[in-house]
Amino acid sequence: MLFDLIPFSLLVTVFTIAVIFVGVLTAVAYLTLLERKVSAWVQDRVGPNRTGFDFGQPWLKFLRGFFGLGQPLADGVKFLLKEDVVPGYVDRVFYYLAPMIAVGTALLALAVVSVGDTPVPPVLQTLSANSSSADSPRRVFPATKSELAAMNSTTNLSDVRAGYAQYNNLSTIKFAIAPNVDIGFLFVFAIGGLAVYGIVLGGWSSNNKYSLLGSLRSSAQVISYEIPMGLSVLGVLVMVGSLNLERVVDWQARHGWLIAYQPLAFVLFLTAIFAECNRLPFDLPECEQELVGGYHTEYSSMKFALFFLGEYTHMITTSFLTAALFMGGWHLPWLNDWLSPSMTGNFDLSYLFALLIKLAVFVAKMFVVIALFMLVRWTILRFKFDQLMALAWKGLMPLGLMSLLGVVISRQFMPPGMGQWGFQCAFGLVSLVIVGVVSLLLPTEAPKTVLSISRGRSHSATSAPELASRAS
Amino acid sequence: MATVLVNDIPVDIGDEKLNCIQAAERAGVTIPHYCWHPALSVVASCRMCLVMVGEKKPDGTVAMQPKVVPGCQTPVKDGTVIQTLDPKSTGAQQSTLESLLLNHPLDCPVCDKAGECLLQDYSFQFGKATSRMVDEKNTPPNKPNIGPNISLFTDRCIMCSRCVRFTREVAGTAELHVVQRGNHSEIDVFPGHPIDNKLASNVVDLCPVGALASNDFLYKQRVWNLKTVKSVCTGCSTGCSINLDTNKSVVYRLRPRFNPRAQGHFMCDEGRLGYHNVNSALRFTKPLERTNSGTQAIDWQQSVAKIDQSVRSAAQTDAGKIWFVLSPFLTTEEAWLLASYARSISPFCRIVSGPVPSHGVDDNYPKDRKGNPSTNPVKFTIRAEKCPNRRGIEAVVAHFQKSPATFADLLAACDRGEVAVAFVTSGYSTAFPAWGTETAERLGKAGFLIVHDMLPSALSDAAAIVIPAAAFSEKDGTYINHAGLAQTTEAGCVPQRGARTDGQIYLDLLGRRGLVRAIEIRKEIGKAVPALAALATGELGEHGVFVTARA
Amino acid sequence: MTAIAEKNVTWVKPPRLNLAEQIYLPSVAQGMITTLKHLVKTVTGLNATSTQQYPEQQPVLPPHYRGVHRLNRDEQGRVKCVSCYMCSTACPAHCIDIVAAPSPWPDREKYPETFVIDELRCIYCGMCEQACPVDAIELTTIFSLTGMSREDMMFDKEKLLSVFDQTVKLGTDPVRTRGGRLSVAAEPADAGLTGSSSAQS
Numbered sequence A: 001m002l003f004d005l006i007p008f009s010l011l012v013t014v015f016t017i018a019v020i021f022v023g024v025l026t027a028v029a030y031l032t033l034l035e036r037k038v039s040a041w042v043q044d045r046v047g048p049n050r051t052g053f054d055f056g057q058p059w060l061k062f063l064r065g066f067f068g069l070g071q072p073l074a075d076g077v078k079f080l081l082k083e084d085v086v087p088g089y090v091d092r093v094f095y096y097l098a099p100m101i102a103v104g105t106a107l108l109a110l111a112v113v114s115v116g117d118t119p120v121p122p123v124l125q126t127l128s129a130n131s132s133s134a135d136s137p138r139r140v141f142p143a144t145k146s147e148l149a150a151m152n153s154t155t156n157l158s159d160v161r162a163g164y165a166q167y168n169n170l171s172t173i174k175f176a177i178a179p180n181v182d183i184g185f186l187f188v189f190a191i192g193g194l195a196v197y198g199i200v201l202g203g204w205s206s207n208n209k210y211s212l213l214g215s216l217r218s219s220a221q222v223i224s225y226e227i228p229m230g231l232s233v234l235g236v237l238v239m240v241g242s243l244n245l246e247r248v249v250d251w252q253a254r255h256g257w258l259i260a261y262q263p264l265a266f267v268l269f270l271t272a273i274f275a276e277c278n279r280l281p282f283d284l285p286e287c288e289q290e291l292v293g294g295y296h297t298e299y300s301s302m303k304f305a306l307f308f309l310g311e312y313t314h315m316i317t318t319s320f321l322t323a324a325l326f327m328g329g330w331h332l333p334w335l336n337d338w339l340s341p342s343m344t345g346n347f348d349l350s351y352l353f354a355l356l357i358k359l360a361v362f363v364a365k366m367f368v369v370i371a372l373f374m375l376v377r378w379t380i381l382r383f384k385f386d387q388l389m390a391l392a393w394k395g396l397m398p399l400g401l402m403s404l405l406g407v408v409i410s411r412q413f414m415p416p417g418m419g420q421w422g423f424q425c426a427f428g429l430v431s432l433v434i435v436g437v438v439s440l441l442l443p444t445e446a447p448k449t450v451l452s453i454s455r456g457r458s459h460s461a462t463s464a465p466e467l468a469s470r471a472s
Numbered sequence B: 001m002a003t004v005l006v007n008d009i010p011v012d013i014g015d016e017k018l019n020c021i022q023a024a025e026r027a028g029v030t031i032p033h034y035c036w037h038p039a040l041s042v043v044a045s046c047r048m049c050l051v052m053v054g055e056k057k058p059d060g061t062v063a064m065q066p067k068v069v070p071g072c073q074t075p076v077k078d079g080t081v082i083q084t085l086d087p088k089s090t091g092a093q094q095s096t097l098e099s100l101l102l103n104h105p106l107d108c109p110v111c112d113k114a115g116e117c118l119l120q121d122y123s124f125q126f127g128k129a130t131s132r133m134v135d136e137k138n139t140p141p142n143k144p145n146i147g148p149n150i151s152l153f154t155d156r157c158i159m160c161s162r163c164v165r166f167t168r169e170v171a172g173t174a175e176l177h178v179v180q181r182g183n184h185s186e187i188d189v190f191p192g193h194p195i196d197n198k199l200a201s202n203v204v205d206l207c208p209v210g211a212l213a214s215n216d217f218l219y220k221q222r223v224w225n226l227k228t229v230k231s232v233c234t235g236c237s238t239g240c241s242i243n244l245d246t247n248k249s250v251v252y253r254l255r256p257r258f259n260p261r262a263q264g265h266f267m268c269d270e271g272r273l274g275y276h277n278v279n280s281a282l283r284f285t286k287p288l289e290r291t292n293s294g295t296q297a298i299d300w301q302q303s304v305a306k307i308d309q310s311v312r313s314a315a316q317t318d319a320g321k322i323w324f325v326l327s328p329f330l331t332t333e334e335a336w337l338l339a340s341y342a343r344s345i346s347p348f349c350r351i352v353s354g355p356v357p358s359h360g361v362d363d364n365y366p367k368d369r370k371g372n373p374s375t376n377p378v379k380f381t382i383r384a385e386k387c388p389n390r391r392g393i394e395a396v397v398a399h400f401q402k403s404p405a406t407f408a409d410l411l412a413a414c415d416r417g418e419v420a421v422a423f424v425t426s427g428y429s430t431a432f433p434a435w436g437t438e439t440a441e442r443l444g445k446a447g448f449l450i451v452h453d454m455l456p457s458a459l460s461d462a463a464a465i466v467i468p469a470a471a472f473s474e475k476d477g478t479y480i481n482h483a484g485l486a487q488t489t490e491a492g493c494v495p496q497r498g499a500r501t502d503g504q505i506y507l508d509l510l511g512r513r514g515l516v517r518a519i520e521i522r523k524e525i526g527k528a529v530p531a532l533a534a535l536a537t538g539e540l541g542e543h544g545v546f547v548t549a550r551a
Numbered sequence C: 001m002t003a004i005a006e007k008n009v010t011w012v013k014p015p016r017l018n019l020a021e022q023i024y025l026p027s028v029a030q031g032m033i034t035t036l037k038h039l040v041k042t043v044t045g046l047n048a049t050s051t052q053q054y055p056e057q058q059p060v061l062p063p064h065y066r067g068v069h070r071l072n073r074d075e076q077g078r079v080k081c082v083s084c085y086m087c088s089t090a091c092p093a094h095c096i097d098i099v100a101a102p103s104p105w106p107d108r109e110k111y112p113e114t115f116v117i118d119e120l121r122c123i124y125c126g127m128c129e130q131a132c133p134v135d136a137i138e139l140t141t142i143f144s145l146t147g148m149s150r151e152d153m154m155f156d157k158e159k160l161l162s163v164f165d166q167t168v169k170l171g172t173d174p175v176r177t178r179g180g181r182l183s184v185a186a187e188p189a190d191a192g193l194t195g196s197s198s199a200q201s
């Protein structure tokens, strides 16, 4: 029924896709530069600082340098032009498919990512303003059956059509390819889960033991870490009552950020996305020391770059999720009203300005998460695989359950606002301590480690029979 | 039953007549020595072997002689006590080495002997680290051409006189002498009488230091880069045991390997320097096919297939017109494989031994001083039969060919035009060829001539197919010498640039799979041929085994 | 493969953790602070980076730096090497190839007819320099080595001698090993003619 209502505007969507992809790809390119810069700074180095846009031409000398801003471009050209080595023993079909899947799923997950506020269709705005629930002045979609019924009964269908037509015209800026998807972050998780296929296929089809080990590790790791991740966002779902990302942000704009309510869940979520993105300290699928390069050992040139691209896109997606789920999305405290002028009339400048501010706020929050990714890389050492698994199953899992329990209890018995907040924080802290103590008390058979092996070496001069045989 | 105590280790020497050095060696104790050599007379001139010697009386008391004695000159008997570790012995060793090094230039970095030099080894094990010499060292000039193959680095000589005794006692021609006296002694030859006898290069091996060097090997390689395998010289039917020294599949030198059953301690210069064919750039590396349109290289599979095809199609008309010639340069295993192939085609294929190159008469040493044959007991013989494996080939041919045919029969058949396919193996040394152009022409009349050889010759020019042969240094196998001693050789090199060993080609012809393993084929031969039953063990040991009771 | 005897193995147990360590988060925070400190200090310029702005800024290398090889010349400008193969024997990378020949000069017996070092294969360990009994081969402070092909990087005798000429002319690399006087070839040419060297036995 709703599908009838929404005139699908192909042009707008294609345009949005193009803009977002170009934006994301550029962002990825510059993230690699940032990553290198941050690495350099943390290690008291300078980092890339020469590649500007002079292209080696003396007359463009003034374009040299610029903190190495030309580096991503140079890297891109290098990736394109490098020899594409395909080993003779690979499984061709899957070998070629794997990077495509990796990058495809990563980009697909972006579809529901809205990097800024997505305006609510005007018709629904009026509708929700009129309808019973004062709870949501900016209700985006009918949330319940009764609401839907109310909408259907009170709204003239042609009005709705007209409203959507206006909503979909070009003058309205939407920061998502598919705005208002009801399954929201579930979609991101589902698609993100598929990304591991790219890695598994790449590792398997390479026909190389290192690659295979890398991809096996990856699949085990992703399976393990999706559970604490799911548990931590379940808390969000329970609090907000919707999977729809706009509504999650909306809720936070009104009640305060979820990071404050559920710091424990936030930490769990953060840990889990590190593992999902194969970032240090959980980059076991591609650790250079043991596995050469892990699942992408046999990939070169653009195919390698695609894996790379997929990974960084993954970083962007997950940091978006973190910002949206726990850090209030585009919301900035005390600026809420000012940032949400109602879009009742026509497109105007204040609206555009507000949108840009929100975009900036959202991007800034994502950036904080990404910066965290990069800093953690140089802070925490890589886990061993048994430690990785122990952390997921013995640490994060029980903590996730406890956290969920806390949310449920508070939601049921505590007054909204400060009460829920205080309880959830306290409960989180307590469960952290409990799990810590329990894991300390657990009888662990500490693995013995070899410290040193000494071998008896004997130095002997030329043996007597040898000398004798030479002498005669 | 005589028991000797060496450093308190009892050794039983039976009733052999040994000196202290030999007795100590049985106990695993090295008494350093330079001038003594088991094949030469004892002079006790170097004093390196000084040890304390005494006697254990029947009542258990030990009476040591008051001073050190030369171990090489002191025979042992039951109850002899040898002490190499007491201060007097070690002191004597150190002092001897110090005095030997007084005038020694110590130019080990440029000395060819370095790495296998007994002066180095003994200095390291028995010498002392410093010298008290303050004067200028004697540096007599080098004598680069005391013989066509030999240089003398005079200043490195330690005057052990092994070389002099060798030329007198084994070669008999006595070219080398000690001239001057005391500190100024030198080895030298008389003007106009260079050391050029056929055993001359043995003095290079005998020289415990780097004084005598082989011009052929001089500065070619450092010895520690060489890989040594046990091999057999293919120069004549004496079949001297040798060490084959190679590096990166290039043969650099041959050295005699002591074998009391074959030749003793030495080898002749003909054999020693006769390996150069092996490194020749002219060698075939690819099978060649000669058609009307010219000669072209074909690959191995093709060549094997073509040979097989030509032999089989000829067998369909008359297998009696197919001849296989087994050269006495083949190893017994190769001959066996090729003959088996011939038999697998048809029982009527003819298998003959290749001609045996014979030049002159057996050359016995020692000679007299003028180089003429002498009546002294023979210590070394260079045989007239210039091939290593006549007896092995004959045994194989006799096993397969009941009605005897000869190489002459083949030639006659060629003249009559009755030869459809001739498979001729060769490998003869260029110095002693087995046939001339005339024989080659006659063989060329065969309908289809297959030649298996290393180097181009008149015969290979006439062939329809030429397959490259491997050199003796490139294959494992067994040679049976004039006296029926079967010895194994080891490959020291891989065949040049993609060539294959003869055995491998024959194995491919036979359609047997895998790589050729000489030891397995040897066992096979031993089981199948009663005359060669001694090969059945596979491993023939360092000194080989006699296939017949020794004559 | 022989098994390692149990007595040769030292086993250790990892230490027990306390609660804060078991929870990880405090240590993570600590680490993050360290990381951030470095980051901030580097960005604000409080920490001097050790980066040198090569090539504008050339590195100052210690005299024992191990760069491109050179073959030294003796006083008469002849190659000092006596072709003893000690360097190629010592070389762990097997990158020195020498062909020896009788020397054309009366004061020594052997000289290198060809002497080739594969600078691409070399690991610049300096073993060759240590092994040389006549101080003929030395590593210089030339570190930036480029070539357009692999053949370019096979330094032959002439090239190695030209490195000597170049570095000596520049004064960057004085002859640095004057260790052993082991043989005639190590002596000044006139002493070498008489041939003897002081006792070293």
Ligand code: SF4
Binding pocket: B104, B105, B106, B107, B108, B109, B111, B112, B113, B114, B115, B117, B118, B119, B120, B156, B209, B210, B211
């Ligand atoms: S003879 Fe021996 S000790 Fe003398 S220079 Fe040669 S290798 Fe060195």
Ligand code: SF4
Binding pocket: B156, B157, B158, B159, B160, B161, B162, B163, B164, B187, B206, B207, B208, B209, B211, B212
């Ligand atoms: S040249 Fe050699 S074998 Fe002859 S005396 Fe001198 S050291 Fe002995």
Ligand code: SF4
Binding pocket: C087, C090, C091, C092, C093, C094, C095, C096, C117, C121, C122, C123, C124, C125, C126, C127, C128, C129
């Ligand atoms: S520096 Fe080391 S690796 Fe290089 S040539 Fe010398 S010894 Fe060989």
Ligand code: SF4
Binding pocket: B109, C080, C081, C082, C083, C084, C085, C086, C087, C088, C098, C128, C131, C132, C133, C134, C135, C136, C137
């Ligand atoms: S070690 Fe010295 S003298 Fe010997 S070959 Fe090498 S460079 Fe030449």
Ligand code: FES
Binding pocket: B032, B033, B034, B035, B036, B043, B044, B045, B046, B047, B048, B049, B050, B070, B071, B072, B073
């Ligand atoms: S070996 Fe005995 S004195 Fe020379």
